[in-house]
Amino acid sequence: MLDLNNVQVDSNQEFDLIPAGTIARVVLSIKRGSDMIAEFSNEPLFKSNMGGTKWLDCEFTVMGGQFDKRKFWQNIMLDGGKVNPETGMPWTKTIGLKTIKLMVDSAYGLEPSDTSPEANTRRKLAGLEVLDGVDFCVKIGIEKGTNGYADKNKMVIPLTISDKGYIGSSSAPVTPTQPVTPPQPQVTQPNAQTQQAPEASASNTVPPWAKQ
Helix, strand or coil: CCCCCCCCCCCCCCCCCCCCCCEEEEEEEEEEECCCCCCCCHHHHECCCCCCCEEEEEEECCCCCCCCCEEEEEEEECCCCCCCCCCCEEEEHHHHHHHHHHHHHHHCCCCCCCHHHHHHHHHHCCCCHCCCCCCCEEEEEEEECCCCCCEEEEEEEEECCCCCCCCCCCCCCCCCCCCCCCCCCCCCCCCCHHHHCCCHHHHHHHCCCCCC
């Protein structure tokens, strides 16, 4: 018999959410699914539902600072759902590809408008699986919970070198088929005047190491 009565459990295991507007460098981890889309990957990478929508199940881990190693999760939709009549492409695919392009531009310090041969080469991926382990800069937000679910952190948008507050990588450039080496810890938090999270307090002020 396994008696768990004497096992001590922390009564306060919940974390306050990362404040909305926080900018941080994060590492991407793709949770493998059972579906493969040849256009996007060379291995089963996608999860799907009965409606035919397919997505990447992504985990983001903050690198350094007050929220070091904190995680949040988000799906990136890439197939299924309503079709844009003007392009014949599902809206999910259009939005998903834009998000992934920004992630790549952020990881490699590229201007979104950069169409040089070097930039174009970096945006050519052998498959989305090569992004597993890549780090890039994001703006973090808070998604309100529905149907009894609690609020949670989310990626608002990947930030690129042309965006205010962008945190770059300290690693040397690498090929698109290799993950980016983790940079020195950096996190930028929003100013108190622009703080959106209800749990904001004096403890969330910008620490000395944060990017201004």
